[in-house]
Amino acid sequence: MNETFDILVIGGGINGAGIVRDASGRNLKVCLVEKNTVGSATSSWSTKLIHGGLRYLENYEFRLVRESLKEREVIKKIASDITTPIPFIIPYQKSLRPKWLIKLGLFLYDNLGGKMTIPKSSTINIKNEFPNILKDQYKTGFQYYDLQIDDKKLVELNVKDAEKKGATIIENREVIRANRNKNVWDIILDDNTLLKTKILINAAGPWINDTLTKVLKQNSKKSIRLVKGSHIITKSLYRQKKAFTLQNEDSRIIFVIPYKDEYSLIGTTETEVFSPENPKIDNSEIDYLINSVNKYFIKQISGDDVVSSYSGIRPLIEDFKEASKVTRDYVFDLNEDNSQAPLLNIYGGKLTTYRKLAENVILTLKNHIDVDSNDSWTADHKL
Ligand SMILES: Cc1cc2nc3c(=O)[nH]c(=O)nc-3n(C[C@H](O)[C@H](O)[C@H](O)COP(=O)(O)OP(=O)(O)OC[C@H]3O[C@@H](n4cnc5c(N)ncnc54)[C@H](O)[C@@H]3O)c2cc1C
Structure with missing residues (x-):
């Protein structure tokens, strides 16, 4: 492939899927690479709920619960075929x-x-x-x-829509190496395919820090x-x-x-x-x-x-904290050292908040991509 993508996402779980859908709908050139098939890891092993997280109130996670309750309403509307109250x-x-x-x-x-x-x-x-x-x-x-909700289907629907909007989806290929240059990343897959991208997003779920340190050879600032x-x-x-x-x-x-x-x-x-x-x-x-x-x-x-x-x-x-009290919220780690192409690592998250997470990714990258961050669209378009 000769083209240079605006964004390449590693990981076809719900977070990666949501990000490529949102970005491709904003006319960005986007690529998703998944080492197995999309939605085959954590995103299909969940309790299959789109929920506010009643229990998180005990840990005073009001921001997360409020966002999750609002997202529950949005997902009920945009994914009505795969959700049941x-x-x-x-x-x-x-x-x-x-x-x-x-x-x-x-x-x-x-x-x-x-x-x-x-x-x-x-x-x-x-x-x-x-x-x-x-x-x-x-x-x-x-x-x-x-x-x-049918959790795996939620991932697949996001990916399908992204593909319809022009995204390149690569399954059964692992990102095994990467070189970080001034304006571009060289991404190497396990069949030696070379891909080029201006921005790299690491949405590898439980593999996030392995991907960061062993594949991308970058330091990890956050522990999981x-x-x-x-x-x-x-x-x-x-x-x-x-x-x-x-x-x-x-x-x-x-x-x-x-x-x-x-x-x-x-x-x-x-x-x-x-x-x-x-x-x-x-x-x-x-x-x-x-x-x-x-x-x-x-x-x-x-x-x-x-x-x-x-x-x-x-x-x-x-x-x-003890496992049940550790936050289920998501955190971004944007690595944007001026001399190198940007890297965004996505930590944590829930199925429930994936759509808002994707919107916030675009907001976080606003200095690096040519989009109007006010042009959010995914809350009103059925999957
Ligand atoms: C038991 C359990 C129950 C849960 N229940 C709920 C629930 O009811 N409701 C809710 O909202 N949330 C729930 N969650 C949370 C939710 O499932 C996760 O937050 C979410 O699925 C994580 O998605 P992800 O995209 O980050 O990770 P994943 O779905 O794991 O996706 C990451 C992907 O990256 C790929 N990958 C990794 N390394 C590479 C590489 N080098 N190259 C290419 N691909 C790579 C992997 O193959 C994987 O498919 C639950 C989680 C668990 C574990």
Whole structure:
């Protein structure tokens, strides 16, 4: 390829996909390189929710929750074919979070994001709504809504639209080397293809720092924590199209979510790991998830009920807190030393905030690209 791209993105997860869609819609020459197929890593191993993140309110992450709630509304509009609003029930348990705290959290959740088309929260009688599902001691519940999404499809739709708008999408090719010059990066793929780009974006998810130090040979200014999250899948534990948010003694929460008509998706765990490669569930995670369910449900499950499982790695920004409290927000590291072509590293993030993240990437690069950063368009164009 002889052309020089304006932007080349390493990594076809949701963040890379969102960035190439946004940039190609602004008439920039964009290329995405993904070492496997798009959406095949972290972005398809998620809990598959577009959510405000009720739990993050406890960590005072109001900015993130507000942005996520607003994005939930946008994604409901632009990706209506692959999203479904779904009620979540928090069974009240006296020894855990007090009623006033849950109600305060839900009040903020209902209001922080502004005007919503998603139903507001309410208090429910569990015995009436879920007879013979939860144990007798769970009588009161709190109901709120979030969106269920086909996470992989979300990546694919973004990439398809980018391609339609002229982006070059290269799958099954790994970026293995790069040379940084004054105005241009030389990017070398594993089949020796040479690509040239004015700006390089590293959106390699859990591989971000490996890519930065081993492939791009640049210093990493930020540390990340790799936190594995696993899910188990069982035959449906109940018929209603409602999900449960189960509180645990360790303050963590576990979701039980209806999945593909006849299954329940149960997750997630948080275990620190040291490599992003081939994450797999281990026995202690299976036990943890099973115990959480058995504490609440009348029907008791065991390892024999697990029909499938999957694990993903959260690339979280190191802020030296316990795994469940580490921020899920995203952070940019723009390396724009004047004597060299710019590099933007994308740390953290969520499926939910990918579109806004992409918009903010364009804003961050405004001194290097010829676009009007006020010309944001992705919130109004269906995927
Ligand atoms: C268990 C779990 C549950 C989650 N649940 C939710 C949820 O319900 N809702 C939500 O909003 N968020 C959720 N998240 C967060 C969300 O899934 C991630 O933030 C998001 O998917 C990360 O996307 P990404 O594009 O950064 O990374 P990835 O999807 O991992 O993409 C990075 C890509 O880079 C590629 N790559 C790496 N190195 C190279 C190279 N040298 N050359 C070419 N390609 C390369 C990889 O192959 C990979 O495909 C969850 C995360 C986990 C782990």
